[in-house]
Amino acid sequence: MRFFKFSVKLAIFLFLTFAIIMTGLYTYAYLSPKLDLKTSGSLFIYDDKEDLIYQGSSTNEWANIEDVSPNLINAVIAIEDKNFYNHHGFDYLRILKAMYLNIKNKGIVQGASTISQQYIKNLYLDFDKTWGRKIEEAFLTLELEVHYDKDEILEGYLNTINYGQGNYGIVNAASYYFNKKASELTLEEALILAGIPKNPSKYNPISDYDAAISRAKLVAQAMLNNNFIDNNTYNNLFKEKINIYGERKDNNLQMLMYYQDAVLKELENLNEIPKSFIDSGGLKIYTTLNMEMQTKLEENILKNAPADDAQIASVIVNPQTGAVQALTGGMNYATSQYNRAISSYRQVGSTMKPFLYYAALENNFTMATTFSSKATTFNLANGKTYSPTNAGDIYANKDITMAAAVAFSDNIYAVKTNLFLGGEKMIEVSERTGIKTKLKNIASLPLGTTELNILDFANGYATFASLGYKRETYFIERVEDLEGNVLYKKKKENKLVLNPNYTYILNEMLANTTNAKFTDYTTPTALTISSLLNNKYAIKTGTSNADYWIIGYDSDILMLTWMGYDEDKVVSQNIRKSARNIWANTIEDITQNKEMHWYDTPNNVVSVPLNAVDGKSTTDTGKMALYYFIRGTEPNYNLEQYVNKN
Numbered sequence: 001m002r003f004f005k006f007s008v009k010l011a012i013f014l015f016l017t018f019a020i021i022m023t024g025l026y027t028y029a030y031l032s033p034k035l036d037l038k039t040s041g042s043l044f045i046y047d048d049k050e051d052l053i054y055q056g057s058s059t060n061e062w063a064n065i066e067d068v069s070p071n072l073i074n075a076v077i078a079i080e081d082k083n084f085y086n087h088h089g090f091d092y093l094r095i096l097k098a099m100y101l102n103i104k105n106k107g108i109v110q111g112a113s114t115i116s117q118q119y120i121k122n123l124y125l126d127f128d129k130t131w132g133r134k135i136e137e138a139f140l141t142l143e144l145e146v147h148y149d150k151d152e153i154l155e156g157y158l159n160t161i162n163y164g165q166g167n168y169g170i171v172n173a174a175s176y177y178f179n180k181k182a183s184e185l186t187l188e189e190a191l192i193l194a195g196i197p198k199n200p201s202k203y204n205p206i207s208d209y210d211a212a213i214s215r216a217k218l219v220a221q222a223m224l225n226n227n228f229i230d231n232n233t234y235n236n237l238f239k240e241k242i243n244i245y246g247e248r249k250d251n252n253l254q255m256l257m258y259y260q261d262a263v264l265k266e267l268e269n270l271n272e273i274p275k276s277f278i279d280s281g282g283l284k285i286y287t288t289l290n291m292e293m294q295t296k297l298e299e300n301i302l303k304n305a306p307a308d309d310a311q312i313a314s315v316i317v318n319p320q321t322g323a324v325q326a327l328t329g330g331m332n333y334a335t336s337q338y339n340r341a342i343s344s345y346r347q348v349g350s351t352m353k354p355f356l357y358y359a360a361l362e363n364n365f366t367m368a369t370t371f372s373s374k375a376t377t378f379n380l381a382n383g384k385t386y387s388p389t390n391a392g393d394i395y396a397n398k399d400i401t402m403a404a405a406v407a408f409s410d411n412i413y414a415v416k417t418n419l420f421l422g423g424e425k426m427i428e429v430s431e432r433t434g435i436k437t438k439l440k441n442i443a444s445l446p447l448g449t450t451e452l453n454i455l456d457f458a459n460g461y462a463t464f465a466s467l468g469y470k471r472e473t474y475f476i477e478r479v480e481d482l483e484g485n486v487l488y489k490k491k492k493e494n495k496l497v498l499n500p501n502y503t504y505i506l507n508e509m510l511a512n513t514t515n516a517k518f519t520d521y522t523t524p525t526a527l528t529i530s531s532l533l534n535n536k537y538a539i540k541t542g543t544s545n546a547d548y549w550i551i552g553y554d555s556d557i558l559m560l561t562w563m564g565y566d567e568d569k570v571v572s573q574n575i576r577k578s579a580r581n582i583w584a585n586t587i588e589d590i591t592q593n594k595e596m597h598w599y600d601t602p603n604n605v606v607s608v609p610l611n612a613v614d615g616k617s618t619t620d621t622g623k624m625a626l627y628y629f630i631r632g633t634e635p636n637y638n639l640e641q642y643v644n645k646n
Contacts, residue, residue, distance in 0.1 A: 042282035042482065045263060047289040048325070054166070054260050063171050063182045065155040071190035072170065072182070073154065078222040079194055081115040084154070088145050116141050118197075119157040158182075163196045164204030165246075165334055166257045177205060179245040187233070188242055191216040191223075205244045206334040213238055246334065255298045258329035262342050262455075263287050263475045272488040273479055282482040287475050288323035290316075296589040297326045304581045305331060306574050313340035313454045314561040314582070315473075316590070319465030319553060322473045322493065324455075338566075345437075345451040346562060349542025350409045350525075351549045352448035354464060354506060355433070357406060359425040360417050361502040367509060367627045368615035368635060370399040371416045378419060378443060386443045388415050391543070396521050401615035403627060406509040407518040409525045409541065414446040432497045434459030434470050448542050457551075458560050464506060464538070465553040467599060468498030501602050505628045510538035517625045518612045526550070528577075532584040535596045541580075548576045550583045555597045559587050606631050 045054035065073070077084050113121075120140045144153060163173035170182045170193070178189050185193065195215035196203045205212035217238065224234045263285060267273060273283070293316050301312055316326040329339030338344075360369070373396035377387040388411045395412065396404075405413035418426060423441035430439055436459070437452050439445060455473055463470050471493045479488040512518055514530035514537075526539045539552035546568040551560045563579040564571050601607070605628055611618040612625035615635075627634075 044282070044284045045260060046284065046286045047291050048287065048323075048477075049291075050286060051291070053256070053289065053291065055168070055172075062159050063155070063169070065151045065158075068155075068158055068170060068182045069185040069190055071187045072158070072185055072193060074228040075187075075190045075194035075219050075223055076115070076154075076158070078226045078228050079219045080118065080197075081113075082222070082226050084115050085150050087114060114141075115157050116144050116153055119153060119160065120144060122157070122160045122162070161197050162200045163193060164200035165206055166260065176248055177244055177246065179247075187229070188216070188237055191219045191237070192242065195219045201337045205242070206246050207337070209244065213242070253295065253298050254332045254334060255301070255328040255330070256294060257333040257337075258339050258341060259287075259289055259294065259324075259327045259475075261329070261337075261339050262324070262327055263289075265342060266475045267479070270476070270479070270488050283487075284480045284482065284484075286477045286479070288318075288321075288325055288477060289475075290325040293326040293590050297328060297586050300582050300586040300589065301328065301331070304578045304585065306578045309565065310563055310571075310575055310578070311336070311340060311566055312561065312563045312579070312582070313344065314559065314586075315341055315454060315458050316586075317458050317462055317465075317473055317558040317560075319462045319471070319555065319558045322459075322462055322471035323477075324458075324473050324475050340562070341454050343453075345453050346547045346564065347448055347450070347544035348452050348457060349448040349544045349547060349549055350411075350414075350446075351457075351540045351542035351551050352450070353406070353409065353414050353446050353542075354510060354540055355430045355435075355460065356414060356418055356421075356426045356446040357402060357509065358464070358498065358502060358506050359421055359429045360402065361505055362429075362499065363421055363425060365402060365417070366629055366633055367401060367403040367505060368610065368629075369402050370615060371405070371413050372396075372398065373400050373405070373410050373412045374398075376412050376416075378415060380419075380443055386415070388412065388444065388447060392522075394522050396613075398614070400613055401627075403509050403512060403615065403625070404518060404520070404613045407512040407515065407524040407612075408520075408522050409513075411447055415443060418446045419443060429498075430460060432470075433461075433463035434472055448544065454560055454562055458558065461551055461553065461560065462558055463498060464503055465555065465558045467500045467507075467555070468496050468503045470495045470497045501604050501630055504599055504602050504605055505630075507538040507599060508626070508628050510540055511536055512612075512625065513539045513541070515612070515625060517623060520613045526552075526580070529580050529584040532581070532588060534588060535591055536598045537587070541576075543571065543576070545570050547571060548579050550579050552583060552587065555599055556594075557587065557591065557596075559583060601628075604631050605629065606634055608634050610635075 043055065044052060047053050117137065120137050159169040159171070162168055163170070165176060167173045167176050173193055173196070174180050174182045174185055177193065178185065180189070192205055192212055195212065195218065198215060201207060203212050203215040220229070220234055220237055223229045224231065267285060297314060297316065301314070311330050312328060313330070314328050315324055317324055327341050329341040329343070330336045373390070375389070375395055377385050379385055390411050391409070396410070400410065400413060402413070404410070423445055426445060427439045427441060435452065436456050437450070439450055442449070458473050462473065474490055476488070477490050478486055480486050513524045513526040514533065515524055516527060516530070518524045519527070525541045535554065537552040537554050539550065542549040547562060547564040548571045549560070549562050553559070561579050561583045563575050607626045607628050609624045610616060610627045611620070611623050615627060618624055
């Protein structure tokens with residue numbers, strides 16, 4: 001009896017304590033400043049001409065609650081928060097039920113977030129799972145509930161929720177998926193839209209129609225259970241395939257969202273930006289995106305894409321600043337939101353060799369330094385052997401110069417050079433240029449057996465393209481709040497990390513990958529696209545079993561392109577041809593009618609005409625190519641009359 005009385009008193013005490021605390025919290029929330037639902041959480045992204053190209057979490061076409069189809073409103077309430085109109089921000093019985101089920105199943109099988117709580121989460125830049133964030137979200141939910149009625153909260157939620165494919169808000173979603181106003185949605189269309197926010201990348205009907213319909217049927221079941229529809233209506237749903245529109249009225253580029261995802265990822269890592277949209281009242285993000293370049297990139301990808309499931313990642317960078325001007329992380333954002341440009345790591349093949357050859361130039365090699373190119377088994381310091389092969393098992397079986405080895409992408413020459421120098425030299429150059437991935441000192445390193453990220457790789461190549469200045473790639477120029485106050489502005493980098501003389505010589509060697517005068521026992525690796533190019537570029541290609549790369553640049557533009565398969569299938573000659581044509585056509589389209597700039601020869605560099613392959617004196621102009629040397633290191637072939645006296 002005594003225990004029973006104690007339990008009753010304890011229960012009463014706990015209830016009164018809880019009531020007092022909640023009353024205090026609601027009172028404090030009521031006295032807090034009122035949130036502006038139509039500006040909080042707004043996100044505007046602009047290109048490099050400051051034209052608006054994206055709106056997220058809010059929209060100028062804000063739909064009032066009376067302009068939204070009742071079908072959608074009922075579907076959302078049924079699947080997300082059936083007690084929405086009866087609670088004050090938190091559904092305590094639902095929370096207890098979810099806790100019980102999660103404990104019983106030893107995992108998260110059911111959530112208990114209300115529409116009000118989800119709305120607050122939508123206003124955040126990130127979704128940290130820390131207790132501090134959860135407490136902050138809980139308090140903001142109270143603020144929301146005391147300042148607004150239920151219809152206003154639901155209106156805000158419907159106008160900010162993520163409906164997939166870059167569509168935030170019901171106006172954008174209804175227009176994109178069904179070419180309709182929010183008020184015109186049928187029951188079946190409303191069911192599909194109500195099901196998307198559970199997993200926007202999975203349940204939208206563009207990415208996976210069947211998954212979207214399966215989810216929509218669960219929403220319909222929830223509507224039936226909560227008496228929003230009757231059995232007859234439920235049983236006659238989805239008898240026929242639903243027509244999906246899938247286009248935007250303005251910008252319908254299918255790859256632009258990859259760039260926008262990269263922008264948001266960079267935004268999350270800026271310490272100067274408030275952690276929630278609420279704190280800033282919304283953000284205006286001014287990016288480095290060049291819409292002309294982005295459009296040309298997509299057009300050429302679609303024109304040259306192989307007719308299979310190959311994927312692509314490509315970035316275009318201004319090497320003078322590091323600004324990323326265009327990007328795609330796949331063939332079609334609608335079918336795959338995985339951004340290969342910023343998230344994937346792939347073997348880079350022979351595109352790794354320039355880092356080796358720059359190290360060689362720093363260590364007394366010249367363009368004319370020779371090694372024998374023939375099938376070779378190397379005895380390594382660890383007691384093992386290594387037997388690399390050239391593409392197609394084609395070897396010179398004679399001495400070739402470093403210039404020829406670059407043009408042909410000769411693997412034997414590269415491994416000999418790496419072992420002669422010691423792998424740490426190449427690794428140090430890679431780190432100096434801005435590659436962040438930790439490289440292993442292995443004999444095959446110059447053959448690109450290490451996996452790198454394309455954006456990380458762009459840092460290294462941008463350093464070559466800028467004649468030795470390290471300028472890290474970036475997407476965001478500045479960020480402002482909606483009042484125009486600057487919250488963040490990009491600080492420009494201009495650190496010289498490579499010798500411009502050696503970098504110039506390296507770039508001249510890479511330009512020979514399209515030089516027919518190097519044709520000998522094999523052909524230069526990019527010769528097949530030479531007819532497509534009107535300008536001079538430093539170009540390097542690279543291949544692994546599942547990857548093909550082409551990277552090229554001059555002083556004004558750098559473009560990296562990877563093509564391959566997510567499943568690591570072997571890349572065919574068709575894939576290689578597609579990637580080369582995409583690169584060549586895009587870079588030429590972009591530079592058309594623009595004055596392009598190759599590099600001025602440094603004062604300390606001289607040129608000598610020599611035989612392209614063996615580097616010896618020749619009078620055969622058909623085999624003659626310019627070799628570049630640091631003044632004083634050029635060979636003495638009594639050809640002083642040919643030496644460039646810059």
